[in-house]
């Protein structure tokens with residue numbers, strides 16, 4: 001918490017008033033018909049941060065079925081446990097469930113209420129979604145395919161040289177893709193100030209959206225304290241953060257403007273929108289374009305990197321799946337060797353097993369096991385249960401990914417579940433969220449994952465050293481494995497040389 005030093009009177013008063021507000025809210029919500037749920041542990045609620053919280057959420061989903069209420073610090077949270085509830089509540093009642101939770105520090109004080117992923121302002125959110133649908137459509141993202149492929153050819157070479165560095169190598173590749181897509185900017189290396197600034201912005205975001213880091217989120221009226229009051233140092237911190245976010249948005253945007261003026265701009269999200277709507281951004285204005293471009297790095301980096309880390313874990317834990325995918329590559333593209341070229345994203349449509357493998361990565365270890373929280377913007381009643389205005393509501397994606405009715409032997413990594421057959425067309429995919437908030441970067445993300453899957457499987461054989469276990473981080477947010485050692489070999493003699501040559505050739509094109 002950022003309340004330190006001689007803040008004590010203010011804090012004490014704040015705490016007492018806060019508790020009154022909390023209990024008042026609690027009383028008023030508990031009098032309505034909330035969905036059933038596990039009995040709350042007084043004050044702490046259901047989240048004593050149990051080690052096995054995922055198992056708990058599966059058990060609760062079995063017990064309470066479609067929709068349940070869990071309580072954190074006595075406050076109710078609604079959880080949707082089934083596809084039926086998601087269709088009925090997140091999709092059919094999307095206008096009521098599209099909000100985001102209120103976060104005083106992040107949104108009001110740091111100013112992220114204008115952020116595409118955080119705003120609950122209907123008009124603003126619509127504008128962002130229109131910008132994304134223009135410049136992130138399946139067609140628009142095709143322009144970035146060569147660059148995505150190029151990045152993963154480099155990743156394959158880096159893995160051969162330094163397998164232990166896989167986490168950083170893959171994360172750097174997706175950050176680089178994000179900057180190229182957003183601004184046409186090529187990140188030079190890990191010390192590139194553009195990347196350092198963006199990574200710091202991501203760290204700040206994580207800090208300010210994590211519940212419990214700032215007392216002002218629990219006791220919102222503290223936001224009225226002027227910054228000179230002892231203990232109100234969060235006000236100064238908020239200003240520093242706000243300035244950092246503004247710089248992160250503005251510096252690369254100005255570079256695109258300059259490059260467009262010089263006639264040297266590369267294709268990018270910002271360049272596309274400024275070309276389409278004029279230098280001032282037309283009906284949207286520059287500000288909206290600036291904010292939406294910034295969310296490509298914030299929304300797309302950690303998530304895409306985690307999905308690729310999960311892919312790597314699947315390949316070493318299920319080597320027979322790795323072999324089957326490689327057999328498909330060889331059958332369709334021809335035996336690799338001298339005179340052949342690595343796959344491109346256009347090959348995806350001829351490679352159903354590799355595409356199914358990608359979907360299975362997102363099911364087997366969903367990147368966001370509880371998706372992102374939405375908030376009710378108005379009250380709804382569903383099957384007799386009240387979903388009150390203002391309440392946080394989220395999807396139990398983890399339990400759905402482990403539902404044996406949809407996915408027999410759900411812990412097994414089995415791409416055949418998603419092969420294009422009559423029965424697989426009804427298999428749920430839920431890795432990218434729901435309703436009006438569904439991830440606008442899905443097509444870009446799938447192409448990035450596709451580039452990783454095709455390139456790495458074509459060039460490399462990746463294995464787990466004997467006796468090594470793969471474990472997952474027990475976090476509520478992004479789901480990814482802990483670091484583990486890997487062994488990486490060329491899958492055929494000359495793979496390294498072909499990758500190098502293809503990169504040289506791409507540079508001259």
Ligand code: HEM
Nearest residue numbers: 117296299300303304307367372432433434437439441445
């Ligand atoms: C494998 C990679 C990715 C995964 C698994 C993923 C997943 C998600 C999920 C679960 C949500 C929340 C949806 C909801 O609230 O219902 C989301 C939202 C979002 N994602 Fe992604 N995402 C990925 C990549 C990307 C990329 C590449 C971008 C770049 C444009 C992006 C931009 C966003 C934005 C801006 C939002 C907020 C949308 C809104 O609130 O309206 N994501 N994503």
